[in-house]
Amino acid sequence: MEHRVVFDFAVEFTNGGGVQGQDFRLDMEGETISDQELADYIVADLRLLMVEKVTILNKFYIQEKHKREPVDPDNAKKLIDLSHTIFDGLITYKGLPAPVICDFLSRENSKAKYEEGTEFQIGKIEMVSNTGTYIDCPFHRYAHGKDLSEVSLAAFANLDGVTINAVGVMEIGVDYFKNKEIRNKAVIVRTDWSRHWNTDAYFENHPFINREAAEYLRDCGVKLVGIDSHNIDDTRGNNRPVHTVLLGAEILIVEHMCNLGALPEAGFLFSAVPPKFKGVGTFPVRAFATLA
The missing domain is CATH 3.50.30.50 (Putative cyclase)
Incomplete structure (x- = not known):
């Protein structure tokens, strides 16, 4: 099924002024698209400069035949990940130790160091350099x-x-x-x-x-x-x-x-x-x- 997104947008510029669009329609690869992806697409497709803020309004989805090439959230460049995930206990090479991945400072323990509602995690990694990709x-x-x-x-x-x-x-x-x-x-x-x-x-x-x-x-x-x-x-x-x-x-x-x-x-x-x-x-x- 072919999907399209319908939305209004407002663009504000750092040097003053703005651009608005109503009932704008774009073809999509999937069934949903984020406001940030739409904002990035508008800025790139309209070749806008000095953009301060893009606001997406009244967004909804319809099923309708595509009129053009669907929106690519990666802005026409696709990144392909060629790396394995490194996790605690992973054996990359027999005879070499697995990585140990843990908290140096846990979120729970960080509560005592910061104001209420502010938490951080600092990780600790112990591993040989020949690990993962x-x-x-x-x-x-x-x-x-x-x-x-x-x-x-x-x-x-x-x-x-x-x-x-x-x-x-x-x-x-x-x-x-x-x-x-x-x-x-x-x-x-x-x-x-x-x-x-x-x-x-x-x-x-x-x-x-x-x-x-x-x-x-x-x-x-x-x-x-x-x-x-x-x-x-x-x-x-x-x-x-x-x-x-x-x-x-x-x-x-x-x-x-x-x-x-x-x-x-x-x-x-x-x-x-x-x-x-x-x-x-x-x-x-x-x-x-x-x-x-």
Whole structure:
């Protein structure tokens, strides 16, 4: 069923004056839309500047055939979350401790510190840096490599991305990357292994990239390589050639991603930004893609 929203609006400007609309109608993707989403859409669609306040009035919904492309609450840009949720007790890698997530200051205890009706929570997190969806910098592998604080912000954010489909493959070789436009790209390898996340199956016989493919990616000058698997390397042995090759060339690695099936082959921006820690080479990120 196609849905439309009917409403009045009033826009006030910081330099005085205003704009009003009555019985305004917009097509919607879903059955409801918030006042804030409508306000953002009006400002963007009418290309308004110096807006102080937008008031939505007399809003109601009707079922009626769409007249135009439905309103996208994300304002024409869709964000795709590619990260797992980190929770208390999560095992990301066997042999590493799970995070402990608790209150440092609970809301109940905060009541004694503030006036009546004012409460706060301050969380406490104890964890190893290899937890959840995380990014590896050169310092993770090399003592003199760049740590999180030394890698430029441009290396983490708004990278042109390409998706490589390697679903159903355990050892991902160089042929998966040949004849692809990958130079200066974030190369995101989709295996769909994330469907085993938080199960024993996730740790066994997982997909990985081999040394030849890593050397090819290095020689092609890619910016970052991500994978939705337990490790970008084969963990059945004690060597880690992919980490060695890529991090040695200052090519960042993102592991334990998810939701890669929602990505197109190309035409998106990839971001995975960690905190700016000194002396740390790995840390959880909120990896995401931005679709135009």
